[in-house]
Amino acid sequence: MSAIEPITLASQGPGVEFDAVGLTLGRTTILDQVSFKVRPGSVHALVGPNGGGKSSLIKTLLGQMPHHGRLNLHWAGAPGCIGYVPQALEFDRGLPMTVDDFMAAMCQRRPAFLGLSRHYAASIGQALERVGMQDKRKRRMGALSGGERQRVLLAQGLIPAPQLLVLDEPMSALDEAGIRIFEQLLLDWRTSGTTVLWIEHDLEAVKRLADHVTGLNRRILFDAPPEQALRPEALLQLFSTHPRSAAVTGSHA
Known part of the structure; x- marks a missing residue:
């Protein structure tokens, strides 16, 4: 599964x-x-x-x-x-960090600058699909609305299944x-x-x-x-x- x-x-x-x-x-x-x-x-x-x-x-x-x-x-x-979804995400909104970069940093051991590993790519895609953010994977985190950032936080709470x-x-x-x-x-x-x-x-x-x-x-x-x-x-x-x-x-x- x-x-x-x-x-x-x-x-x-x-x-x-x-x-x-x-x-x-x-x-x-x-x-x-x-x-x-x-x-x-x-x-x-x-x-x-x-x-x-x-x-x-x-x-x-x-x-x-x-x-x-x-x-x-x-x-x-x-x-x-044990999974945890915080109330908000505090970060420098000027950072060139995409949704995929954030998910890679949170969900895999491989350094995020190397991109998504094959092991996690499918799970990350499915998690973002479940929260309605699949089409915004290449958007900068700083360009998202507060509600969209919260959806990304929910997605990272799905991996691995807690x-x-x-x-x-x-x-x-x-x-x-x-x-x-x-x-x-x-x-x-x-x-x-x-x-x-x-x-x-x-x-x-x-x-x-x-x-x-x-x-x-x-x-x-x-x-x-x-x-x-x-x-x-x-x-x-x-x-x-x-x-x-x-x-x-x-x-x-």
Whole structure:
């Protein structure tokens, strides 16, 4: 099977367990005793206000931030591939880097200036086709719109096919066509058994597409299926609670 072909049943992704995870920078508590579980093969949304610790929690999962507590991945067999799609791509837009150059740099070990290797060329072409960017492979990354760059980021997240995929607000720059593509990808990942941890601000999309929702504002305020989690009273508490309220006691821990 090709690395990105959708939907024959793949090996199921891992369960993820956050157990009393804490993060303090200086005297500021970023995460306060965060505990929840992500079921294997599920689409799990993480919602909350800006500054509430969502991206920091993701960085602890990816090994980019120090933390207290335990963070465990429960694989059914041998550990598999973890993919990550960031919220945005920061780079010098004047660089003469094409979409193909970017995909080569992200997806293969061979230096990008040597072009696409035969091993990855087909997979990269298929990934770009799936996100509607096949006809813009020779365009400079700096000449793309924000939504087009986000589609390219989604494409690189498909290679190699991940068993655990972390998405940091992937819909933020997408237009309507891009959103439809993303929603189809999300359905494909669920069908293939990929575990998806998805930071998202579009609560309507979360309600339609997520299996489970965790509300985070420095600490966990709810952790439930969408129909329970996204009730008005729960959202009011999540977005009205001052994010530093959990830091008062945590800063002395």
